[in-house]
Amino acid sequence: MRSTPEYDVIVIGAGMSGISAASELDKKGLRVLVLEARDRIGGRINTIYPFGPDNVAVELGAQWIHGTEANLNPLLHLIDNVSLPSDWEHTKMFNKHGALVDPQVASKCLEAVEQLGERCVEAYKKGERGSFAAFMARDVEWSGKCIFGTCPPGKVLVCANCVEKVFVGREFENVEGAELDELSIGEKAGEGNFEGDNAIPVKGYRWLLEKLIREMHSTEFRFGCEVQSIDYSGEFVTIFTSRGIHHAKTIVSTIPLGVMKSPHAPKFTPPLPPAYQHSIKTLGFGLLDKTILTFEKSFWPPSTHGFQSHLDLSPHGGPSDAFILLFNLKAGIQYNGDPNIIVAYYAANVADWLETLPDEKVVPIFLNHLTHLFGAPTPLLSHTVTRWRNEKYSCGSYSYLSKGSEFSDQAVWTRPVGGGKVVFAGEHTIETHFATVHGALLSGRRAAEQVLKKVEGVDEDFEKKEKGFGEGSEEEEEEEEEDLVKGNWKGFVVMGVVVLIALVVYMTF
Structure with a gap:
């Protein structure tokens, strides 16, 4: 029996949550090992610099800083160069025939979608449950009225404007990465954006992760090290990996929810408690993919940030009316000169279907689509097609509240198991910030604080937490998250004790 483990803490995963946790623990002088199955940092952050390290950063995964107002988003305290807010209010819309939708109609469509989300919340x-699709069908304001006054008497949702409104409603699928009939109406109630517009880290998220790593003093990293099983039945935690066995006083698991739901999920001994297993089963894990195309010159409106469009994939055997969002990267980041990049976003069943095709078929589909919308393209210089569902160590993009789940299914992950030996972090483990990079960052900070309480011997009844997860008041949980935003560890909430918080942030994705 080993008397002293090799490490105080082992962090599983070198994404934002794992590196965030390791950064805080390293500051305290703990012996930390970070295990990463891939050969790179980032996890679902994957920044590439195809035109050189000093040129534009291209994000294959997470891309946005959600909320830039008043400098409240913790990411803004770590990133020294962000783009101007993206102008999504003036996104151009194309109808299914490839013609531009009247701007006034487009504006009313977007307004109607926003109001629909508010009514869902x-x-x-008030206690309603069920899917987003079911709510839309019974919502009179959405399904029972023509807000344009252009439908024939006695009929609704049949005029061209209403058809476009219904299509724009599928924007929720692109944002959440899930089909409307799988998405809970509670999804919008729990999303955590900070106030203000969205922006992009100009240098890329990888730059931020590398910065955090450079500031560490003694933390070790092991890449290509797939965790196969975790035994927390003894005094210490033993982790079995593809490259050997490691021991620690405690661990931080940032294993993505998608992997936990997969057949190749690491085995926990003893098995995770029933509430955690229920969460794994019921929470959703969505999919958002991108096809990134670089051209010699832009042939789309150069100052427009985004374009919503229909794409008929049925001639190829796919969905007949796919929702495609096109993003003009040059306008979004506001850089001068080359390269000229358009990013096609697509989600849920559209993305799942496109993942079955090779690049040789995907790229022509989007080239033809761009030609249909904007005219003959200039020469294509390069392309990248993401396939996050088929990525073994992600199995998707980010979590969502499915129609059969509740926020308590996310809250369970805020509670350590094994007497505090196993702590969790990741975007799926934080109720009001899930599916965001800042949520991953904050969850890592929370996990580090929980580890410190265990390693430093703080008298905390972890076992009681395991059995009574989610029993803290809503106010207590909100104040814990606010403390994380400020990085104020001295004022962190110990279970059952409420401290004054100077900053209150309520977020909507």
């Missing part, structure tokens, strides 16, 4: 708070 209100309905959820």
Whole structure:
């Protein structure tokens, strides 16, 4: 029996949450080992610099800073160069024939979608449950009225404008990465954006992760090290990997929810408690993919940030009316000169279907689509097609609240198991910031604080937490998250004790 483990803490995963946790623990002088199955840092952050390290950063995964107002987003305290807010309000819309939708109609469509989301939140708070699709069908304001006054008497949702409104409603699929009939109406009630517009880290998220790593003093990293099983039945935690066995006083698991739901999920001994297994089963894990095309010159409106469009994939055997969002990277980041990059975003069943095709078929589909919308393209210089569902160590893009789950299914992951020996972090483990990079960052900070309480011998009843997860008041949980935003560890909430918080942030994705 080993008397002293090799490490105080082992962090599983070198994504934002794992590196965030390791950064905080390294500051405290703990012996930390980070295990990463891939040969790179980032996890679902994957920044590439195809035109050189000093040229534009291209994000294959997470891309956005959600909320830039008043400098409240913790990412803004770590990133020294962000783009101007993206102008999504003036996104151009194309109808299914490839013609531009009248700007006034487009504006009313977007307004109607926003109001629909607000009504979903209100309905959820009043106790309604079910899928987003079911709510849309019974919502009179959405399905029972023509807000344009252009439908024939006695009929609704049949005029061209209403058809476009219904299509724009599928924007929720692209944002959440899930089909509307799988998405809970509570999804919008729990999303955590900070106030303000979205922006992009100009140097890329990888730059931020590398910065955090450079500031560490003694933390070790092991790449290509797939965790196969985790035994926390003894005094210490033993981790069995593809490259050997490691021991630690405690661990931080940032294993993505998608991997936990997969057949190749690491085995826990003893098995995770029932509430955690229920969460794994019921929470959703969505998919958002990108096809990134670089051209010699832009042939789309150069100052427009985004374009919403229909794409008929049925001639190829796919969905007949796919929702495609095109993003003009040059306008979004506001850089001068080359390269000229358009990013096609697509989600849920559209992305799942496109993942079955090789690049040789995907790229022509989007080249033809761009030609249909903007005219003959200039020469294509390069392309990248993401396939996050088929990525073994992600199995998708980010979590969502499915129609059969509740926020308590996310809250369970805030509670350590094994007497505090196993702590969790990741975007799926934080209720009001899930599916965001800042949520991953904050969850890593929370996990580090929990580890410190265990390693430094703080008298905390972890076992009681395991059995009574989610029993803390809503106010207590909100104040814990606010402390994380400020990085104020001295004022962190110990279970059952509420401290004054100077900063209150309520977020909507």
